[in-house]
Amino acid sequence: xxxxLTAPVVAAHPVGMRASGFQPRFIxxxxxxxxxxxxxxxxxxxxxxxxxxxxxPAPSAIGQALYQLAISEQLAKHLGASLSRLAVGWSAGVTAxxxxxxxxxxxxxxxxxxxxxxAAISSIPKIALLPMxxxxxxxxxxxxxxxxxxxxxxxxxxxTYGGVDDVSRTLxxxxxxxxxxxxxxxxxxxxxxxxxxxxxxxxxSATVGIILLVAAEMVSAExxxxxxxxxxxxxxxxxxxMAGVVVLMILGLMIYGLIALLERWLLRWR
Amino acid sequence: MxxxxxxxxxxxxxxxxxxxxxxxVEAGEILGIxxxxxxxxxxxxxxxxxxLKPSRGSVSTTGVPPAGCLNALTYVFQDFALLPWRTVExxxxxxxxxxxxxxxxxxxxVELVLAQTKLGDFRAAFPRQLSGGMRQRVGIxxxxxxxPAVLLMDEPLSALDAQTRLLLMDxxxxxxxxxxxxxxxxxxxxxEAARLCHRVIALSRRPGRVKEIVGIGExxxxxLVEALLWSIIRDExxxxxxxLIDAR
Ligand SMILES: Nc1ncnc2c1ncn2[C@@H]1O[C@H](COP(=O)(O)OP(=O)(O)O)[C@@H](O)[C@H]1O
Ligand SMILES: [Mg+2]
Numbered sequence: 209x210x211x212x213l214t215a216p217v218v219a220a221h222p223v224g225m226r227a228s229g230f231q232p233r234f235i236x237x238x239x240x241x242x243x244x245x246x247x248x249x250x251x252x253x254x255x256x257x258x259x260x261x262x263x264x265p266a267p268s269a270i271g272q273a274l275y276q277l278a279i280s281e282q283l284a285k286h287l288g289a290s291l292s293r294l295a296v297g298w299s300a301g302v303t304a305x306x307x308x309x310x311x312x313x314x315x316x317x318x319x320x321x322x323x324x325x326x327a328a329i330s331s332i333p334k335i336a337l338l339p340m341x342x343x344x345x346x347x348x349x350x351x352x353x354x355x356x357x358x359x360x361x362x363x364x365x366x367x368t369y370g371g372v373d374d375v376s377r378t379l380x381x382x383x384x385x386x387x388x389x390x391x392x393x394x395x396x397x398x399x400x401x402x403x404x405x406x407x408x409x410x411x412x413s414a415t416v417g418i419i420l421l422v423a424a425e426m427v428s429a430e431x432x433x434x435x436x437x438x439x440x441x442x443x444x445x446x447x448x449x450m451a452g453v454v455v456l457m458i459l460g461l462m463i464y465g466l467i468a469l470l471e472r473w474l475l476r477w478r
Numbered sequence: 479m480x481x482x483x484x485x486x487x488x489x490x491x492x493x494x495x496x497x498x499x500x501x502x503v504e505a506g507e508i509l510g511i512x513x514x515x516x517x518x519x520x521x522x523x524x525x526x527x528x529x530l531k532p533s534r535g536s537v538s539t540t541g542v543p544p545a546g547c548l549n550a551l552t553y554v555f556q557d558f559a560l561l562p563w564r565t566v567e568x569x570x571x572x573x574x575x576x577x578x579x580x581x582x583x584x585x586x587x588v589e590l591v592l593a594q595t596k597l598g599d600f601r602a603a604f605p606r607q608l609s610g611g612m613r614q615r616v617g618i619x620x621x622x623x624x625x626p627a628v629l630l631m632d633e634p635l636s637a638l639d640a641q642t643r644l645l646l647m648d649x650x651x652x653x654x655x656x657x658x659x660x661x662x663x664x665x666x667x668x669x670e671a672a673r674l675c676h677r678v679i680a681l682s683r684r685p686g687r688v689k690e691i692v693g694i695g696e697x698x699x700x701x702l703v704e705a706l707l708w709s710i711i712r713d714e715x716x717x718x719x720x721x722l723i724d725a726r
Contacts, residue, residue, distance in 0.1 A: 382559035385529055386573040386624070387549055396572070400563045477563040477604045 265447035273451040282436075287455065289431035290421055293349065297356025298417045305361045305413070306406055309368020314398060319369075326365055334359035334416075335423045342428070352424040359420045360413035367412065371405025372398055404478070407471050414463045418456065433459075479505055479541040479550065479627040479660070481526065486535035487685075488521055495521050496532070497685040503628060505541065508654055508661045510671040512711060513681030513689075514718035519664045520632050522686065526662060527551045527630045543627035548577050552626035556633040558613045560605040566616050567592070567601040573624045591619040594653065611642040615649075622657070629661045635670060643667075650674055668711070672703040680710045683718035 247267045253259045254266035265273075277283045311318035312326070334355060341351035341358075375398055383393040425434025433452050440449035481503040488496040495518040503509050511519050524530035526537060528551060543550045552573070553559075560569050570588050579587070592598045595615040605613055614634060621629055634650075635643045651674055654661060665671055671678045675694060682689045690710050694703055 376559075378555060378557060378559045379561065381529060382553065382555060383572075385527060385549075385551075385553045386620075387576050388572075389576065392576060396575075397561065400561070403563075475563075477606070 265450055269447040270450045270454060273447040274454055277451050285431050286433050286436045290433045293352050294356060294417055294421050297353040298360050298413065301357035301360030302364050302413055305364025306368050309365045310372055310398065312365065313369040313372025326362060330362045330366065334420055338424055338427060347428050355424050356417050356420045360417045363412045363416060364409045367405045367409035368402055371402030375401035404475055407467065410467050411464065418460060422456065479539055479543050481628050482538050483526060484536050486522065486525055486532050488525065488533045494685040497687050499686060499688055501679055503660060503662055505660050506658055507677065508663060508675045510675030510678035511662065511664045511681065512666060512668060512671050512678055512707060513686055514683050514711065514715040515666055516718060516723060517681045517684045518686035519681065523630050523632050523662060523664050527553055544625060546625045547627050549573060549624040550627040552621045552624055552629055554617050554621050554629060554631040554634045556636050558617045560613055560616055562605050565602050565604055566597055569616050570620045570623050573620050587623045591622045594622060595619040610638045611646055614638065614646060627660060629659050631661060632664045647673060668704045668707045671707060672700045678707060680707065683714045
């Protein structure tokens, strides 16, 4: 072994580092710049006449229309109608979905009967059932709420039972070994263990719910964001039409934000 | 309280795992179970604790559990089995919750075991914030809180690194000596068995049978005991190593 470490060695080659992996980062400013940039570009194109007013309205016109919509009582009426349908339909679908998902995840009977049905019905585009629901529940609120409830039920079931399946069997055996009742195990181990999956189901089902809401409102409704967008289309009011779309966008963002807050609070143990 | 296993046999489907194992655990005894991996140690412990119905044989207890015992046969798990969404204190409380204790009794038990396991400063921490050693201390605290008649420990140190294992082994030795608990201690680590146990049952390779029972005296040289255990288990381990883990 060489002990004279300071003596010159034949041509040393430094070892290059080559395993930094992929490290994507999120740079907020860049996102904002692209957002503002694209809106500004559309504005310029619209004002210069490159994009005709019958193709796409200028962002400033959309903003103006949005402002007018907001200060008239129209927004409150349309948004109120939409939100109440969404709230009722979504809560019903998600509550039933969580219960069914936990049943499928914990009970052989529910699993054997439920899984084939879930698989078969999941693939139906739920809006196709709206005509049926209109016959059953009438053209009013009932059919819209039923469509939303039905559509949000299935993704919730699938996510929930997947979450229950992923709860460690050891934890359940642990609960049993301490003499916890079945109900206590469901409440203290299975449900909290499946909660991350349930919360991610909230996100999926909120998206599904908004899609079905707007579609159902376009089929038949006096008030509702979907109805508003359709009315503006028939009047060729593209700026107002887009204002309605922007309202939906903001609604979606707010729901995502709320769910993120809920996750941060309920899953703070992660 | 005394725990007896009589002629226990078990098969998972067509795979025989235990064949005619009998043993008695005396009150206050630390009984070790060693054997090559896959020989049915965990299965035997699950049967002893009433978590698994054996294909044949019976498990019974005689005598009365100690005062304040809420769960006579209580497990400590290899991978800790802590609820990640509960704090240290919440995890310790879990086993007490089904019993409708008074708030004072509950607090008294929790404080006592947190002190015994040196977890007092960590009561509000979540499992993910703890080292492996600390997590297993929580597992021990949760088990001690119900004042078990028999503590069933399934390789409680196997998920820990070597230094932490030595550290906890010392703590176990003190805890066992001071708290006068009865323990079935399953391990594949012969120095744990030699150091902690009063008596060690060596199982053969699968299907597990009692191969030999070794008593360990206070004065015995631990490294000699370890060497003796190795000489008993060695051929079984070598043969087990050359079998399919899963014959399906
Ligand atoms: N639930 C189970 N179903 C089928 N086979 C199992 C089950 N649990 C354990 N086994 C098999 O039984 C044998 C003994 O398992 P186990 O009692 O865990 O052994 P040990 O704890 O001694 O390593 C192993 O071969 C294992 O693969
Ligand atoms: Mg094992």
